[in-house]
Amino acid sequence: MSTDAINDADATVAADAGTGVLPATYLQQEWVEAVGGDESNHNIPHAIEITGPLDLRDLAAVLAALVERHETMRTAFTRTKTGIAQQVVAPFHPEWGFEDLSGLPQPAQRAALEHVAVDRCEQMIDLFTPPLWSAVLVRLGPDRHVLLTIWHHVVFDGWSNAVFFRDFHQVYRARLDPSRPPAPAAKIQPGDYAAHERSIGLGKHAQFWRGRFPADPPRLPVEPGAPDGPLWLQAHPLPLIGRDTVDALLRLAAQHGAKPGSAMRALVLASLRPYLGEDVMIGSVTANRDAPELAHMIGLLSDHVPVRVDLRGGPSFGELAARVHEATRQAHARRVPVGVLRRELPPAVQGDASLFDISINYMPHAPGKVATITARDGSRLRMRPTTLPTTMLRPRMTSAFSGAVSLGFQLRHAHEGHVSGDLWAHHPAFTAGTLDQLCRNLSRTAQAVLAGPQRRIQDLVVQRADGG
Numbered sequence: 054m055s056t057d058a059i060n061d062a063d064a065t066v067a068a069d070a071g072t073g074v075l076p077a078t079y080l081q082q083e084w085v086e087a088v089g090g091d092e093s094n095h096n097i098p099h100a101i102e103i104t105g106p107l108d109l110r111d112l113a114a115v116l117a118a119l120v121e122r123h124e125t126m127r128t129a130f131t132r133t134k135t136g137i138a139q140q141v142v143a144p145f146h147p148e149w150g151f152e153d154l155s156g157l158p159q160p161a162q163r164a165a166l167e168h169v170a171v172d173r174c175e176q177m178i179d180l181f182t183p184p185l186w187s188a189v190l191v192r193l194g195p196d197r198h199v200l201l202t203i204w205h206h207v208v209f210d211g212w213s214n215a216v217f218f219r220d221f222h223q224v225y226r227a228r229l230d231p232s233r234p235p236a237p238a239a240k241i242q243p244g245d246y247a248a249h250e251r252s253i254g255l256g257k258h259a260q261f262w263r264g265r266f267p268a269d270p271p272r273l274p275v276e277p278g279a280p281d282g283p284l285w286l287q288a289h290p291l292p293l294i295g296r297d298t299v300d301a302l303l304r305l306a307a308q309h310g311a312k313p314g315s316a317m318r319a320l321v322l323a324s325l326r327p328y329l330g331e332d333v334m335i336g337s338v339t340a341n342r343d344a345p346e347l348a349h350m351i352g353l354l355s356d357h358v359p360v361r362v363d364l365r366g367g368p369s370f371g372e373l374a375a376r377v378h379e380a381t382r383q384a385h386a387r388r389v390p391v392g393v394l395r396r397e398l399p400p401a402v403q404g405d406a407s408l409f410d411i412s413i414n415y416m417p418h419a420p421g422k423v424a425t426i427t428a429r430d431g432s433r434l435r436m437r438p439t440t441l442p443t444t445m446l447r448p449r450m451t452s453a454f455s456g457a458v459s460l461g462f463q464l465r466h467a468h469e470g471h472v473s474g475d476l477w478a479h480h481p482a483f484t485a486g487t488l489d490q491l492c493r494n495l496s497r498t499a500q501a502v503l504a505g506p507q508r509r510i511q512d513l514v515v516q517r518a519d520g521g
Contacts, residue, residue: 079392
């Protein structure tokens with residue numbers, strides 16, 4: 054997607070620029086509708102450790118500058134005659150909360166910080182009242198703080214973490230040293246992208262996608278015995294797969310021309326084989342930041358690319374990885390927003406409006422970078438992003454949607470070589486026994502593959518929770 058193509062949407066955006074009302078992306082519209090009301094707790098935390106002399110006046114000025122720089126930080130939603138839209142308000146000076154954990158022993162501070170993050174993430178956010186984020190400064194010691202920001206996921210994706218940290222550091226540095234200004238603000242804002250997205254059709258890719266989505270696309274079987282009740286998402290930790298095992302799997306996949314991401318997706322599918330039919334449709338997560346102007350934007354731009362994988366003929370793991378690689382390559386080469394597929398392919402959309410039941414997000418991780426600023430008194434101010442666990446979060450909703458399907462695998466490939474992650478699943482759509490089995494199956498499948506690289510995936514020792 055080119056920047057020129059996005060700029061072509063300027064006329065559409067300008068029509069509502071005077072009111073501050075801009076289009077919402079397809080995924081945002083799905084998300085707000087799935088909430089089933091005005092409030093939602095589908096929040097995610099972001100944390101920056103700050104070591105050194107922190108001046109609260111500087112912090113206030115930096116946050117205000119970021120609010121002006123990023124429309125996402127002053128956006129909420131509104132209902133119009135045509136559906137959900139984004140409402141952008143004028144820049145403002147944000148308030149923030151304060152938590153003092155300095156009285157706790159240092160080993161206990163981390164657990165207390167995580168408790169603060171979970172508690173604030175659990176709080177409901179009114180999606181129709183800006184802003185859809187909040188901040189709290191956590192004091193750990195005289196010169197040790199954590200800036201904790203809580204974002205509703207509907208305006209903040211994984212890519213946004215790095216953008217927010219980069220801009221926070223550069224804007225803070227510029228305040229202390231005006232000779233080092235931050236990088237220019239993104240010319241394209243989320244409303245611009247949403248307007249462009251609404252102009253996209255299937256075009257020359259129509260035949261490809263219609264062939265991938267018949268009237269009855271492959272679905273996960275409904276699990277018998279799952280209790281009824283309100284729907285919520287919960288993360289279940291996946292067992293860590295060690296570096297040696299991961300390296301061996303990647304070598305095996307590479308022999309069949311598959312890259313690491315395809316290898317990890319193939320591992321997930323092999324672990325799910327007892328639950329699948331002759332083919333499977335997965336949602337391959339994409340950051341959707343190909344255009345350079347999109348790389349520096351805070352917002353929800355991530356999307357899924359539906360990938361249909363043929364499981365017939367009893368492939369081995371290496372052969373399956375090759376199939377996943379080729380299917381992924383073809384789908385990404387013809388990528389269009391999932392919302393366009395839902396609009397253009399109505400026979401494929403079932404009651405929950407999702408096109409697939411399984412999403413897989415493969416995330417190769419680089420080590421967190423430490424940024425250093427020289428304070429006014431000559432001392433050093435060090436900043437480092439830190440990851441907070443999300444397994445205690447329980448976002449609630451009324452239905453599944455493209456951003457939260459039945460089973461969502463998040464696989465983090467650490468720079469040290471191991472793979473860990475979480476399985477996000479709908480409750481109570483699956484029993485606890487099934488979810489425990491699915492988590493265990495991933496690492497067991499990895500070991501079974503290496504014990505018999507040529508074995509068919511259906512012959513690996515992987516069981517259903519119900520014994521099937």
